[in-house]
Amino acid sequence: MLVTGRSGAGKSTLFAVLAGLLDPEAAEVTGELTVDGRSPAEARDRLGLLLQDPDSQLVMTRAGDDVAFGLENAGLPREQIWPRVDDALAAVGWRYARDRATQALSGGEKQRLVLAGALARRPGLLLLDEPTAQLDPAGSDVVREAVARAVADRSTTLLVVDHDAAPWLPLVDRVVEVVDGGLVAHGPDWTPQLRTAGLVLPVAPGSGAPRVVAEAAGFTYRGTTTPALPPTDMALPGASVTALTGANGTGKSTLALLLAGLRAPTTGRVRAAEELAARGVREPYRWRAGELVTRIGTVFQQPEHQFLTGRLRDELELGPLRSGSGSNAARVRAEELLERLGLTPFADANPFTLSGGQQRRLSVATALATSPQALVLDEPTFGQDAATWRELVTLLAEQRAAGCAVCVVTHDRDLVDVLADAEERLS
Amino acid sequence: MTASLALGPAPDVPLSRVNPVAQLTAIAVVTVVLLTSLDVVTPSVVVLAELCLLPAAGLTNPRTLWLRTWPLLIGAGTVGLVNLLLGESGAVYALGLALRVVGLALPGVFLVASTDPVRLADALTVHWRFPARFAVGALAALRLVPLLVAEFESVRLARRTRGVEAGRNPVARVRLVAGIGFTLLVGAVRRAGRLATAMDARGFDSGVTRTNARGSVLHARDAWFVVGTVAVCAVAVTASVLSGVWDPVFVGG
Numbered sequence: 001m002l003v004t005g006r007s008g009a010g011k012s013t014l015f016a017v018l019a020g021l022l023d024p025e026a027a028e029v030t031g032e033l034t035v036d037g038r039s040p041a042e043a044r045d046r047l048g049l050l051l052q053d054p055d056s057q058l059v060m061t062r063a064g065d066d067v068a069f070g071l072e073n074a075g076l077p078r079e080q081i082w083p084r085v086d087d088a089l090a091a092v093g094w095r096y097a098r099d100r101a102t103q104a105l106s107g108g109e110k111q112r113l114v115l116a117g118a119l120a121r122r123p124g125l126l127l128l129d130e131p132t133a134q135l136d137p138a139g140s141d142v143v144r145e146a147v148a149r150a151v152a153d154r155s156t157t158l159l160v161v162d163h164d165a166a167p168w169l170p171l172v173d174r175v176v177e178v179v180d181g182g183l184v185a186h187g188p189d190w191t192p193q194l195r196t197a198g199l200v201l202p203v204a205p206g207s208g209a210p211r212v213v214a215e216a217a218g219f220t221y222r223g224t225t226t227p228a229l230p231p232t233d234m235a236l237p238g239a240s241v242t243a244l245t246g247a248n249g250t251g252k253s254t255l256a257l258l259l260a261g262l263r264a265p266t267t268g269r270v271r272a273a274e275e276l277a278a279r280g281v282r283e284p285y286r287w288r289a290g291e292l293v294t295r296i297g298t299v300f301q302q303p304e305h306q307f308l309t310g311r312l313r314d315e316l317e318l319g320p321l322r323s324g325s326g327s328n329a330a331r332v333r334a335e336e337l338l339e340r341l342g343l344t345p346f347a348d349a350n351p352f353t354l355s356g357g358q359q360r361r362l363s364v365a366t367a368l369a370t371s372p373q374a375l376v377l378d379e380p381t382f383g384q385d386a387a388t389w390r391e392l393v394t395l396l397a398e399q400r401a402a403g404c405a406v407c408v409v410t411h412d413r414d415l416v417d418v419l420a421d422a423e424e425r426l427s
Numbered sequence: 428m429t430a431s432l433a434l435g436p437a438p439d440v441p442l443s444r445v446n447p448v449a450q451l452t453a454i455a456v457v458t459v460v461l462l463t464s465l466d467v468v469t470p471s472v473v474v475l476a477e478l479c480l481l482p483a484a485g486l487t488n489p490r491t492l493w494l495r496t497w498p499l500l501i502g503a504g505t506v507g508l509v510n511l512l513l514g515e516s517g518a519v520y521a522l523g524l525a526l527r528v529v530g531l532a533l534p535g536v537f538l539v540a541s542t543d544p545v546r547l548a549d550a551l552t553v554h555w556r557f558p559a560r561f562a563v564g565a566l567a568a569l570r571l572v573p574l575l576v577a578e579f580e581s582v583r584l585a586r587r588t589r590g591v592e593a594g595r596n597p598v599a600r601v602r603l604v605a606g607i608g609f610t611l612l613v614g615a616v617r618r619a620g621r622l623a624t625a626m627d628a629r630g631f632d633s634g635v636t637r638t639n640a641r642g643s644v645l646h647a648r649d650a651w652f653v654v655g656t657v658a659v660c661a662v663a664v665t666a667s668v669l670s671g672v673w674d675p676v677f678v679g680g
Binding site: 019021044045047048049051053055056057058059060061062065068069070071072073074075076077078081082085102103114117118121257260262263288289290292293297298299300302304305306308318319322323352366367370 | 543544545563566567569570571573574578581582584585586587588589590591592594606610613614618619621622624625626627628629630631632633635636637638639640641642
């Protein structure tokens with residue numbers, strides 16, 4: 001069964017109640033919910049969980065030990081543990097040895113391992129909370145393939161909570177949507193509305209001159225011999241969106257860091273256009289941070305890393321203040337952005353209390369606050385529901401129309417199709 | 428730098444065959460002997476014996492050896508130098524103190540180099556009845572350390588994108604690092620909470636007596652390892668007494 005619905009609709013709360021994760025002292029619970037006739041907290045031994053973040057679900061350094069962890073906890077004698085570990089690994093399609101180091105696994109493979117750990121305990125109910133939200137498409141496929149194998153014989157009840165319904169449909173028998181005020185059960189041939197449907201974006205007058213140019217720019221981490229990014233040429237023209245695509249490990253994010261002036265290339269060079277020069281310097285990585293923010297804005301994959309203050313309003317004023325705008329100008333700019341992004345009701349809230357989608361919008365807003373000429377975004381649409389996705393795409397199209405050079409590092413095919421004027425594929 | 432932070436499975440070296448609790452016992456013996464002797468002969472013999480174990484711990488490559496021991500060598504050098512320059516007991520005494528630091532710390536380096544954290548936790552819970560909550564909790568936490576290192580860099584870059592960096596000002600630099608540290612701490616606490624949830628979900632610490640999938644067996648060689656350590660210490664003290672320099676420190680004496 002799949003539970004879907006937009007961000008903030010209450011899916012995660014439903015999940016927490018089912019999994020017995022709700023802190024009874026921090027929440028007011030009405031009604032009753034039972035798993036096999038018991039409260040979920042007491043029925044833990046019947047539940048298997050797979051959550052979002054692969055890194056905070058693995059305990060051990062070796063794959064086999066990690067699957068065995070749940071069986072040790074259940075007090076199973078040693079001679080029974082390893083056969084069950086092997087069964088569970090086989091059930092999810094594990095391709096490595098039992099002593100494979102967990103830290104060397106990709107995100108998708110880590111999730112596969114967590115799933116094996118849950119299955120080894122032979123749960124009656126398998127609960128999945130957006131298990132692919134932090135993974136690229138290849139990793140997501142790995143997880144869904146593992147889940148499909150695990151439940152193929154229907155010996156376990158499966159409940160998936162995910163805003164992105166379409167990829168799960170082949171795996172589930174029932175779909176329930178959480179909407180304001182209750183649940184709606186959908187029929188077997190239901191399909192979610194396409195997120196690109198009816199999207200009308202402002203168009204740019206035609207792309208301008210290059211704002212930032214990489215010339216045979218490459219990067220090798222200290223202490224390593226293989227370059228993270230082989231020498232690459234690329235230009236970001238004004239008033240256009242350039243998509244940076246390619247498989248994992250091809251150096252997309254590294255190239256983004258070079259273009260954004262966050263790292264210096266170890267070979268070749270990255271230069272900004274003449275009119276962007278600060279103190280006559282055209283290499284973005286040599287600019288001071290205060291100079292950088294008015295020229296190139298960057299949005300990271302993890303919005304929390306970029307938040308520095310305790311209030312949304314302060315967060316938006318920070319960039320302008322740091323780059324030398326007066327406090328009045330900063331305040332006006334912050335108000336304007338809050339209004340534009342529908343965040344005015346949260347102006348005095350702490351950025352960390354926002355939902356994932358709101359945090360993403362805020363991190364884009366903080367980059368826009370200093371009106372940069374170029375914008376570099378790393379996977380801006382990862383794990384976003386359809387509504388947030390449309391808002392983000394519209395926002396980026398507006399920046400393009402205003403003449404900004406936008407660069408998105410992405411695996412998101414829809415985003416490339418709808419928004420990108422040029423695609424740079426790394427291999 | 429990264430070599431000492433790689434917390435994955437440890438490589439299999441001859442010393443890995445010795446059970447971690449036997450190694451810990453041997454470390455305790457060496458520690459007691461070295462802490463109570465202030466002469467130069469005792470630590471010399473002990474350090475000499477420890478150096479013979481370097482190949483067994485897989486520390487033959489000078490570069491790996493340096494990466495593992497540089498803090499300890501700098502510490503020992505500092506202790507020796509300070510005592511030489513400021514003390515009144517002379518160069519031999521200072522050398523003795525420096526050797527003592529090396530002799531005390533090297534067994535710890537061996538333990539880390541040869542022992543998988545998982546095996547250590549297994550041995551502690553099986554033989555010494557350490558609570559699983561502590562041993563497994565520490566293991567889970569160790570896994571997160573490399574993530575923290577990677578996150579430090581990412582948070583530093585994230586601050587630059589917000590117009591915050593230290594430049595050449597040392598005060599600003601200290602404040603920046605403190606700020607990054609705080610962000611990392613907040614992130615670590617949140618991640619630890621999620622990890623605790625995931626561990627709970629797999630029945631950790633649910634009141635059922637835990638079994639151990641890998642087990643931990645004590646062999647005769649473990650006893651011999653401890654006996655050997657005691658023998659080396661006995662030789663060291665005897666040599667020291669015979670050469671007339673033995674200078675024991677007795678508590679309260």
